[in-house]
Amino acid sequence: MTVRKPTRILQIAALVLAATLLISAGPSDDTRVNALGHQMMCMCGCSQILAECNHVGCSYSTKMLGQIRQAVLRGDSDAAIKKMMVEEYGTVVLAAPTTKGFDIVAWVIPPLITLVAIGAVVFVVRAWKNRKPPSPPSPPAPPEELDSYRELARKETEL
Numbered sequence: 001m002t003v004r005k006p007t008r009i010l011q012i013a014a015l016v017l018a019a020t021l022l023i024s025a026g027p028s029d030d031t032r033v034n035a036l037g038h039q040m041m042c043m044c045g046c047s048q049i050l051a052e053c054n055h056v057g058c059s060y061s062t063k064m065l066g067q068i069r070q071a072v073l074r075g076d077s078d079a080a081i082k083k084m085m086v087e088e089y090g091t092v093v094l095a096a097p098t099t100k101g102f103d104i105v106a107w108v109i110p111p112l113i114t115l116v117a118i119g120a121v122v123f124v125v126r127a128w129k130n131r132k133p134p135s136p137p138s139p140p141a142p143p144e145e146l147d148s149y150r151e152l153a154r155k156e157t158e159l
Helices: 007-024 029-037 059-074 078-089 101-130 143-157
Strands: none
Touching: 029 059, 029 078, 059 078
8 A cells, every 4th residue: 555645735725825825915016106107197297107208316205105105104095195195296197087977078188089080981881982073074075176176286386
């Protein structure tokens, strides 16, 4: 009789333990700071995302990311951090408009304009497709009239 090693059971137990540890681990503080930094604009006037501001020695991005980092370390929620930044810098700090109030227009207008443009293209293409073919050209002038013009041209060009 052979003794089976419990390797299969140990492998399954290790897999379950690893999955449990990874699932319970929330995002790290640096990950949250980076995610929030990508949802806000740098206020130095560069019109870049806060986490990607590439100005050497940009005092705004350093200060703003520091504020976000402090709030994350305090345990503030993402919504509270965004609210804090909006209170200090105004709504222009947000990289994307909110989905409340008049800001909803910024989400509705671009798809609406796209649909109208597609409709206009379809209308124009159908109009071109359904237009009548051009009428055939009028028949050429009878040879007698051409002969009179030729004779007139000969007389005028004689030396």
